[in-house]
Amino acid sequence: xxxxxxxxxxxxxxxxxxxxxxxxxxxxxxxxxxxxxxxxxxxxxxxxxxxxxxxxxxxxxxxxxxxxxxxxxxxxxxxxxxxxxxxxxxxxxxxxxxxxxxxxxxxxxxxxxxxxxxxxxxxxxxxxxxxxxxxxxxxxxxxxxxxxxxxxxxxxxxxxxxxxxxxxxxxxxxxxxxxxxxxxxxxxxxxxxxxxxxxxxxxxxxxxxxxxxxxxxxxxxxxxxxxxxxxxxxxxxxxxxxxxxxxxxxxxxxxxxxxxxxxxxxxxxxxxxxxxxxxxxxxxxxxxxxxxxxxxxxxxxxxxxxxxxxxxxxxxxxxxxxxxxxxxxxxxxxxxxxxxxxx
Amino acid sequence: xxxxxxxxxxxxxxxxxxxxxxxxxxxxxxxxxxxxxxxxxxxxxxxxxxxxxxxxxxxxxxxxxxxxxxxxxxxxxxxxxxxxxxxxxxxxxxxxxxxxxxxxxxxxxxxxxxxxxxxxxxxxxxxxxxxxxxxxxxxxxxxxxxxxxxxxxxxxxxxxxxxxxxxxxxxxxxxxxxxxxxxxxxxxxxxxxxxxxxxxxxxxxxxxxxxxxxxxxxxxxxxxxxxxxxxxxxxxxxxxxxxxxxxxxxxxxxxxxxxxxxxxxxxxxxxxxxxxxxxxxxxxxxxxxxxxxxxxxxxxxxxxxxxxxxxxxxxxxxxxxxxxxxxxxxxxxxxxxxxxxxx
Ligand SMILES: O=P(O)(O)O[C@H]1O[C@H](CO)[C@@H](O)[C@H](O)[C@H]1O
Ligand SMILES: O=P(O)(O)O[C@H]1O[C@H](CO)[C@@H](O)[C@H](O)[C@H]1O
Numbered sequence: 301x302x303x304x305x306x307x308x309x310x311x312x313x314x315x316x317x318x319x320x321x322x323x324x325x326x327x328x329x330x331x332x333x334x335x336x337x338x339x340x341x342x343x344x345x346x347x348x349x350x351x352x353x354x355x356x357x358x359x360x361x362x363x364x365x366x367x368x369x370x371x372x373x374x375x376x377x378x379x380x381x382x383x384x385x386x387x388x389x390x391x392x393x394x395x396x397x398x399x400x401x402x403x404x405x406x407x408x409x410x411x412x413x414x415x416x417x418x419x420x421x422x423x424x425x426x427x428x429x430x431x432x433x434x435x436x437x438x439x440x441x442x443x444x445x446x447x448x449x450x451x452x453x454x455x456x457x458x459x460x461x462x463x464x465x466x467x468x469x470x471x472x473x474x475x476x477x478x479x480x481x482x483x484x485x486x487x488x489x490x491x492x493x494x495x496x497x498x499x500x501x502x503x504x505x506x507x508x509x510x511x512x513x514x515x516x517x518x519x520x521x522x523x524x525x526x527x528x529x530x531x532x533x534x535x536x537x538x539x540x541x542x543x544x545x546x547x548x549x550x551x552x553x554x555x556x557x558x559x560x561x562x563x564x565x566x567x568x569x570x571x572x573x574x575x576x577x578x579x580x581x582x583x584x585x586x587x588x589x590x591x592x593x594x595x596x597x598x599x600x601x602x603x604x605x606x607x608x609x610x611x612x613x614x615x616x617x618x619x620x621x622x623x624x625x626x627x628x629x630x631x632x633x634x635x636x637x638x639x640x641x642x643x
Numbered sequence: 644x645x646x647x648x649x650x651x652x653x654x655x656x657x658x659x660x661x662x663x664x665x666x667x668x669x670x671x672x673x674x675x676x677x678x679x680x681x682x683x684x685x686x687x688x689x690x691x692x693x694x695x696x697x698x699x700x701x702x703x704x705x706x707x708x709x710x711x712x713x714x715x716x717x718x719x720x721x722x723x724x725x726x727x728x729x730x731x732x733x734x735x736x737x738x739x740x741x742x743x744x745x746x747x748x749x750x751x752x753x754x755x756x757x758x759x760x761x762x763x764x765x766x767x768x769x770x771x772x773x774x775x776x777x778x779x780x781x782x783x784x785x786x787x788x789x790x791x792x793x794x795x796x797x798x799x800x801x802x803x804x805x806x807x808x809x810x811x812x813x814x815x816x817x818x819x820x821x822x823x824x825x826x827x828x829x830x831x832x833x834x835x836x837x838x839x840x841x842x843x844x845x846x847x848x849x850x851x852x853x854x855x856x857x858x859x860x861x862x863x864x865x866x867x868x869x870x871x872x873x874x875x876x877x878x879x880x881x882x883x884x885x886x887x888x889x890x891x892x893x894x895x896x897x898x899x900x901x902x903x904x905x906x907x908x909x910x911x912x913x914x915x916x917x918x919x920x921x922x923x924x925x926x927x928x929x930x931x932x933x934x935x936x937x938x939x940x941x942x943x944x945x946x947x948x949x950x951x952x953x954x955x956x957x958x959x960x961x962x963x964x965x966x967x968x969x970x971x972x973x974x975x976x977x978x979x980x981x982x983x984x985x986x
Contacts, residue, residue: 307723309813311737317816320741322721378665378954378961380650391828392840393864394654398663447953455950464953470652472958473660485734497735521736575957595956607798610790610807611721613938614918615815618721 309616310623312522313485313493314478318616319524325620342412342459351460353409368425370406371433371465377402379468400441400468405429407461414450414461414569416559416637423552430465430576431548434540437467438581443475446540451571453597453605471580478577479588486587494589498532507627510557514550517558519627524617526599526606527565527626529558531592538588539578558594561633568602652959653966655865656828656836657821661959662867668963685755685802694803696752711768713749714776714808720745722811743784743811748772750804757793757804757912759902759980766895773919774891776808777883781924784810786818789883794914796940796948814923821920822931829930837932841875850970853900857893860901862970867960869942869949870908870969872901874935881931882921901937904976911945 309318350357353365359375379400387396407426408418415423430446437444448463449456471479485493501507501518509529510517520530531554537543543551562570574594579585597605599621612618634641652661693700696708702718722743730739750769751761758766773789780787791806792799814822828836844850844861852872853860863873874897880886886894905913917937922928940948942964955961977984 306725306740307721307743308738308740313735313737318813320721320815324723325719325721376668378650378663378668378963380667382649392656392836392843394656395651395864397649397651400650443958445954445958447957449950449953455952466954466958470661472663474956474958493735500735521738573953573956575953577957593957607792609798610792610916610918611788611809613817613916614790614920614936615786615788615809615817620721 310522312520312524313497314481315474316477316481317522317524319522320611320616320618321622322618322620323622323625344410344412346411346460349411349458349460351404351406351458351462352411366406366409368408368422369429370409371403371429374402374404374464377466379466384469396470398468398470400466401437402464402466403433405433405446405463405465407463411460414559414563415448415555416563417639418461418556420549420552420556423556424549427543427548427551427555431540431543433465434578437465438539438541441467441469442580442582443468443471444540444578444581445472445475445575447573447575449573451569453571454573475577475580479580482587482589492536492587492589494532494591495536498534498589506624509561509627509630510554512550512553514547515554517554519623519630521623523623523626524608524619525595525597526619526621527562527594527596527630529594529630531555531558531594533590537590538585539581539590540576543590557635560635560637561630562594562596564633564638565629566598566602567638570596570598572596653865655863655867656840657824658817659820659824660865660867662865663954663959663961664965665961665963666965666968687753687755689754689803692754692801692803694747694749694801694805695754709749709752711751711765712772713752714746714772717745717747717807720809722809727812739813741811741813743809744780745807745809746776748776748789748806748808750806754803757902757906758791758898759906760982761804761899763892763895763899766899767892770886770891770894770898773808774883774886777921780808780810781882781884784812785923785925786811786814787883787921787924788815788818788918790916790918792916794912796914797916818920818923822923825930825932835879835930835932837875837934838879841877841932849967852904852970852973853897855893855896857890858897860897862966862973864966866966866969867951867962868938868940869962869964870905870937870939870973872937872973874898874901874937876933880933881928882924882933883919886933900978903978903980904973905937905939907976907981908972909941909945910981913939913941915939 305323307322309320311318345352349355353363356362363370379402381401382399384397384399388394407415408422434444445466482493498516507519514534516532516534518530572594574592576592578590579588599606608617648666650665652663654661688695692698696706699705706713722745724744725742727740727742731737750758751765777787788809825836841859850862857877859875859877861873915937917935919935921933922931942949951960
């Protein structure tokens with residue numbers, strides 16, 4: 301079951317969605333050019349950036365002279381704290397109000413850095429900031445969505461390294477779907493879906509990109525995006541609040557290796573959206589396993605992305621490159637950042 | 644229930660997915676600039692285009708000197724006709740083979756035309772070509788996905804007006820989901836979900852963009868993309884094979900009005916992915932209603948699109964502009980194409 305020469309479909313057990321895989325379209329060894337992309341050469345501090353230390357934001361607030369990370373409320377957030385009214389019962393016009401909040405998380409004071417360029421200590425500070433945010437917001441909200449949009453191609457117009465956290469009273473569609481799938485698996489098998497999956501991948505090895513004592517990075521069997529990965533906690537951890545300092549540090553290492561390998565595939569700052577899926581905060585969660593999804597759009601070069609359009613929007617996701625080939629490329633990519641290798 | 648000043652969520656009854664709506668971020672009257680975009684001024688015939696009449700394609704085949712539409716097999720299709728083997732039963736590594744085919748449908752011999760620039764007669768030829776393709780492929784396959792990716796932003800590198808049809812033995816994830824939702828509604832209410840929905844929208848009027856005797860164009864209550872629309876057959880029709888010549892012609896009119904209005908929002912060739920959802924060909928389908936989804940990405944101008952990224956991929960779709968505001972803009976848009984108005 302290591303190579304799949306035929307057109308086939310694979311199913312994502314977390315969502316139930318299928319993915320169409322067409323390896324006959326892209327079944328050759330790696331042919332994509334490795335283009336060196338011009339350095340943007342941004343300054344370490346940009347006076348006009350609302351995220352840089354000591355700068356004044358549009359609302360008049362002044363950022364502190366922060367040394368590692370800085371979190372502030374997004375004044376243009378998609379969610380606001382508000383009173384809610386009961387939902388309608390109309391099946392064709394179902395609508396409900398919700399309450400929540402949105403925050404911005406600066407990853408570093410340096411305007412021109414990205415996660416793969418941070419030291420292990422700096423990455424650990426990002427991880428503990430995620431944890432603090434999770435714990436604080438989990439006391440008020442059911443669903444805490446921590447994520448990062450990286451690169452202009454991912455709708456991120458602000459190069460200063462940052463992510464976001466959106467917290468709200470309801471479960472988002474994806475979390476509700478993953479919750480139901482993990483619960484059903486647990487009820488049937490008596491074990492957590494992602495724990496079983498991680499064990500199987502560690503045995504199979506061919507899709508594993510990185511593993512340490514606490515974390516596994518794998519190109520999931522059901523990957524939709526060309527270089528999609530799944531970062532799974534190997535310990536029985538359901539949410540960010542439970543991570544120990546050792547698990548946090550091991551996570552920083554996993555993030556460092558993965559994001560460096562990503563940048564090294566095409567020698568560019570590799571764009572992606574990534575984010576954390578934790579158990580909802582309002583229920584017993586033995587069936588949950590803390591994990592992060594990385595959804596990077598690039599396909600063949602720093603400038604050629606996979607378009608998830610017509611067929612994908614109306615039917616289901618489609619890919620040419622198999623998950624196994626993508627994993628081979630990520631395995632072969634160096635763990636030393638290409639910018640350092642050039643020095 | 645006409646204005647929604649608060650943050651809320653709406654549910655798509657065809658998929659069960661929720662959409663987060665944040666009108667407080669974009670609740671003002673229309674402020675977006677209407678930018679005139681430079682005409683690409685393509686030639687009517689391009690000697691290097693594999694879709695133009697009488698040209699030779701990469702595989703040596705010569706296109707006929709076609710007058711209206713032309714259909715050919717996509718030699719690089721994601722699906723191929725092949726023998727299939729039984730699916731695995733492993734819930735974490737579910738995989739199945741499938742058989743299918745992919746075709747390209749040229750909408751016009753003229754390289755520099757788009758659907759909104761075709762005459763009613765030319766659009767009727769497109770509709771009847773869709774119908775012929777549907778009927779032919781439905782005799783062999785369960786699921787016939789007709790679609791168009793329009794514009795480079797939608798991964799379409801070939802400007803010659805064309806769409807595609809992918810046909811396969813299995814039901815795609817979206818069709819399976821919509822099938823289950825429509826069946827459940829029918830079992831509970833004894834009527835078709837989209838028939839009921841269309842009646843309710845025709846009464847409410849505020850989201851209706853266009854209607855004639857046989858078709859309704861509406862910004863669905865649960866629209867995710869800024870100017871998403873749903874085109875619903877008002878008659879009891881489950882698939883393309885059932886449409887009469889009168890229904891085909893009325894469809895050509897609806898397509899013409901909708902795509903002209905789209906182009907007129909930002910005075911540009913409005914990109915989108917659109918496609919048809921028909922009943923699977925292997926079952927009794929009283930609960931199905933033939934419909935098309937239009938998913939256009941533009942948000943504020945010919946060049947500013949909505950990014951469905953981090954939160955949207957990990958949580959659920961999010962929009963600022965309400966469906967009602969988008970409908971008001973589409974209602975106000977002229978039904979005369981901006982290029983004609985300039986003449
Ligand atoms: O078939 P095309 O036009 O080459 O390709 C386009 O449409 C396909 C079907 O939606 C997608 O899979 C591709 O990513 C997109 O670029
Ligand atoms: O919040 P930002 O960075 O302004 O905006 C970006 O991320 C959001 C959350 O994924 C999306 O809704 C926006 O479309 C995207 O441009």
